Amino acid sequence: MSALDVATIKRDFPIFEREVNGKRLVYLDSASSAQKPLAVLDAMDDAYRNHYANIHRGVYTIAEEATAAFEDARRKVARFVNAPRTDEIVFTRNATESINLVAYSWARANLNAGDAIVLSHMEHHANVVPWQILAAERGVELRWIPMTADFRLDLTNLEQLLDGARLLAISAMSNVLGTINDIRPLADAAHAHGALVLVDACQYVPHVATDVQQWDADFIAFSSHKILGPTGIGALWARKDLLEAMPPFLGGGEMIRDVRLDGFTTNDVPWKFEAGTPAIVEAVGFGAAIDYISALGMDAVRAHELLVTRYALDSLRDRFGDSLTIYGPSNVDGRGGAVSFLFDGIHAHDISQVLDEDAVCVRAGHHCAKPLMRQLGVPATTRASFYVYNDEADVDALIEALAKAQKFFAV
Amino acid sequence: MAGLEDLYREIILDHYRSPRNRGELPVPPAHKVEGFNPLCGDEVVLFLDVDPETDTVRDVKIAGQGCSISQASTSMMSAAVKGKPLSEVRQLIRAFKALMSIHESKLEGDGGDGSDLAAELAGVRLGDLEALQGVVKFPVRIKCATLAWNTLQQALDETAQTQA
Numbered sequence: 097m098s099a100l101d102v103a104t105i106k107r108d109f110p111i112f113e114r115e116v117n118g119k120r121l122v123y124l125d126s127a128s129s130a131q132k133p134l135a136v137l138d139a140m141d142d143a144y145r146n147h148y149a150n151i152h153r154g155v156y157t158i159a160e161e162a163t164a165a166f167e168d169a170r171r172k173v174a175r176f177v178n179a180p181r182t183d184e185i186v187f188t189r190n191a192t193e194s195i196n197l198v199a200y201s202w203a204r205a206n207l208n209a210g211d212a213i214v215l216s217h218m219e220h221h222a223n224v225v226p227w228q229i230l231a232a233e234r235g236v237e238l239r240w241i242p243m244t245a246d247f248r249l250d251l252t253n254l255e256q257l258l259d260g261a262r263l264l265a266i267s268a269m270s271n272v273l274g275t276i277n278d279i280r281p282l283a284d285a286a287h288a289h290g291a292l293v294l295v296d297a298c299q300y301v302p303h304v305a306t307d308v309q310q311w312d313a314d315f316i317a318f319s320s321h322k323i324l325g326p327t328g329i330g331a332l333w334a335r336k337d338l339l340e341a342m343p344p345f346l347g348g349g350e351m352i353r354d355v356r357l358d359g360f361t362t363n364d365v366p367w368k369f370e371a372g373t374p375a376i377v378e379a380v381g382f383g384a385a386i387d388y389i390s391a392l393g394m395d396a397v398r399a400h401e402l403l404v405t406r407y408a409l410d411s412l413r414d415r416f417g418d419s420l421t422i423y424g425p426s427n428v429d430g431r432g433g434a435v436s437f438l439f440d441g442i443h444a445h446d447i448s449q450v451l452d453e454d455a456v457c458v459r460a461g462h463h464c465a466k467p468l469m470r471q472l473g474v475p476a477t478t479r480a481s482f483y484v485y486n487d488e489a490d491v492d493a494l495i496e497a498l499a500k501a502q503k504f505f506a507v
Numbered sequence: 508m509a510g511l512e513d514l515y516r517e518i519i520l521d522h523y524r525s526p527r528n529r530g531e532l533p534v535p536p537a538h539k540v541e542g543f544n545p546l547c548g549d550e551v552v553l554f555l556d557v558d559p560e561t562d563t564v565r566d567v568k569i570a571g572q573g574c575s576i577s578q579a580s581t582s583m584m585s586a587a588v589k590g591k592p593l594s595e596v597r598q599l600i601r602a603f604k605a606l607m608s609i610h611e612s613k614l615e616g617d618g619g620d621g622s623d624l625a626a627e628l629a630g631v632r633l634g635d636l637e638a639l640q641g642v643v644k645f646p647v648r649i650k651c652a653t654l655a656w657n658t659l660q661q662a663l664d665e666t667a668q669t670q671a
């Protein structure tokens with residue numbers, strides 16, 4: 097028995113009413129972006145229709161309503177990751193911008209030539225390239241935690257890697273492998289060396305109850321669109337003392353307290369980091385998405401995904417045996433619902449093209465993790481990923497479509 | 508709705524399963540150019556040996572990896588240009604891009620109205636390459652089909668430069 101009633105949940109998502117190629121839509125690409133429930137669409141529609149105005153500066157009723165809705169969304173986001181304070185949530189465009197904010201503001205104010213940043217081989221480009229830009233600019237050294245044969249972090253040399261490091265920037269869940277990294281011991285080790293900890297929680301937050309205090313993290317980054325919410329908005333959580341000490345990132349309206357011809361003073365956090373008119377209605381949608389998934393219960397969400405993922409791993413192995421290689425931990429415990437695989441002799445693009453005939457949506461490619469793909473020694477994988485609206489029938493549809501692809505390209 | 512059989516014609520699958528002209532050539536005299544599709548990681552490594560006396564493609568070899576469309580297109584391209592004078596090869600590139608609905612004059616804004624191109628290409632015989640026409644109905648795959656041809660173009664340009 098699943099912890100979630102998927103049939104009912106599917107009905108909450110208008111997109112599942114449509115067909116593709118005359119077939120029921122089997123959406124297995126939520127690790128890339130999740131579908132949106134009616135609750136989110138309605139909340140955004142209502143915000144635009146009935147409560148829309150620019151926020152913070154208006155003294156009229158609808159501007160006050162819009163401001164209240166925006167700040168209420170911040171409260172929901174803060175609670176969702178168990179942030180100690182609401183004003184530790186900075187709204188950004190997405191996880192990528194959240195990480196860049198830390199790279200441009202905190203890192204450029206604090207890191208210099210000779211300092212080191214520790215990353216891992218399984219990072220998304222969003223948690224690689226901002227640090228490479230910094231490294232090229234400042235002569236900061238990048239160090240890499242390697243991977244074990246079972247696609248987990250190889251922590252053998254962690255102490256040496258952290259020696260002299262100022263930051264550990266690490267993913268809580270790999271978008272390619274599904275691997276969940278146990279953040280707390282990593283954070284403890286990093287802190288013991290005087291390094292701060294940034295967690296790329298973009299894949300983790302949508303799927304597992306997140307507690308920044310239990311992690312003892314310093315920064316975490318995530319996106320709304322992977323948590324059933326709209327695109328265009330994401331969040332950075334950071335300890336308040338860090339945010340207060342950090343210089344502003346972008347300059348403009350909203351982030352200032354006062355501006356004179358000879359300079360400016362900054363607003364309080366988090367607004368200090370929110371220059372310009374923000375994604376107001378998207379914030380409302382983000383909040384509605386959090387309400388929706390919280391009502392399902394994050395423990396139930398996790399339990400359901402474990403069930404579907406276990407079923408998928410077993411089905412893939414049973415049906416295709418040695419002609420299919422799964423890139424990710426073999427044990428579902430400590431892994432999320434992203435399953436990457438490679439068929440002998442069939443390119444990922446060709447697989448996903450054939451799957452599209454049966455309205456099975458999977459992702460093919462390098463999944464914005466080219467350093468990882470190089471470690472794996474493959475140019476591209478096919479990835480199926482699961483969320484609250486997927487069930488065993490979706491896995492079965494995947495397996496049947498894959499069997500068709502295998503037959504089609506049979507050598 | 509375009510079906511899979513529009514995309515994966517038998518001749519394409521044949522080139523994919525048994526690619527022609529796989530291998531490498533000594534550099535020099537051959538010229539080596541690598542082409543990447545950054546979106547999907549497909550890679551074509553082209554070894555092009557041009558006879559400077561006759562301006563013809565003496566030999567061509569292909570390495571790299573990718574999806575069936577990119578590999579089949581690469582294989583067909585190698586078979587089509589081997590032994591051909593460079594002027595014909597250039598025409599073939601233009602004709603293939605036109606087949607993929609890519610019109611250089613429009614894309615690059617050089618003011619051409621396309622009618623000269625149509626006249627020029629009327630006589631170009633694409634042969635097996637016509638099988639790739641179905642790719643046009645799958646816009647994301649056009650880049651897979653054109654990778655080899657862009658790489659070939661680059662090889663020609665670089666060869667011309669070294670000879671100049």
Ligand SMILES: Cc1ncc(COP(=O)(O)O)c(C=O)c1O
Pocket residue numbers: 127128190191192193220222223267269270271296298299319330464
């Ligand atoms: C692990 C991880 N980090 C960061 C990102 C970047 O997210 P966004 O594109 O929303 O900024 C993604 C998105 O795929 C991801 O999977």
